[in-house]
Amino acid sequence: MPDSPGAPPIVAGSANCLIVDDEPSVRRSLVRMLQAQGFNCYEAGSGREALGVLERIGEAPLVISDMRMPELDGIGLLEAVRQRYPDTSVIMLTGMGETTTAVDCLHMGAADFLLKPITVGELQARVSRVLEKRALVLENRFYQQNLERQVHEQAQRIQELFLQGVQMLARALEAKDAYTRGHSIRVSQYAVATARRLGFDGTSLDGIRLGGELHDIGKIGTRESVLHKPGTLTDDEFRQITEHPALGERMLLPLAQESPDVLRIVRSHHERLDGRGFPDGLRGEKIPLEARIVAVADAFDAMTTERPYRDSRPPDAAVAELRRVAGTQLDPAAVEAFVDAFPEPGDLPLSA
16 A cells, blocks of 8 residues: 555654554644654555554554444454554544543543643643653663563573583592493493484483483492492492482482473483382383483493492393393383394494
8 A cells, every 4th residue: 555645755754653543634733733743654544444554554553433334344453453453552532422431432442532622732742651661661661671581591501600610520429430431422322323313302311411420420429339349239338329319319409490301311311120229119101201212321330330249241142131020021123122222342332
């Protein structure tokens, strides 16, 4: 639709205003008043025509509309504008006998209403007040969104720093023990490759990667004499070992909101399908799938590396053992996905 006669072109820095009235003389009078305030004015003779103008120009900060018009009246236009252009302020024009309806329009979202006939001073005062209120609403929204963004960025940075500290702690813990050096990194690599075969990707795969790396972080609370004991553990020593998943989960609680899958891995990677695992004695599919995947990777790496209490096994013997305990201790699907991910011994990131 072409611009109405006499309507100025859009000028950078000036605001658009749409005047909607089925009487051309009223429209021209309002255009002159608002152009004096610096507006780019557009005209429409009905609500339907007004929506076409708004669609063409994009959006206008201000719409001034008569109540009674053909095709689509002021109330219908108000409803449409509030739905399609919620940041547009609408001032309704009304006669003395329509004030009740005009008040109803305020409840429907109109910014204000003006009684005919309209004076220049009254129009300018009402428009200034309406646009000042609109500016305050938009400014408040901007600050709110900006504050939320800043808070989110700070929370992410705090989590990054926390993770860096925990990862350094996990690596320092393993570096003290020649038997487990590199264990968590290898478990993480095994688990990620296995998870890919089971359909994990994106952020869910990132959770597996981090969970595998941190799965044993709770062992920082276990005495070294217990961790390195070559013989059979006493009941008290075994109890200490069984406490490390829950302790690790408590250490990583700051990740609860952003990475709950990591906490599930840390807590449940020693659960068994037959319910004889720890710390919760979960059975079958009640064990989180992420934890079942890491359990397979953890078991394989434990068998293929030297430990104080036994010699390492060759990869093929370790795979045979994984398959033997599949269905009782380990998830059969996770075991086969692991074997599929590493079909040849040369594919495994074994320790030196």
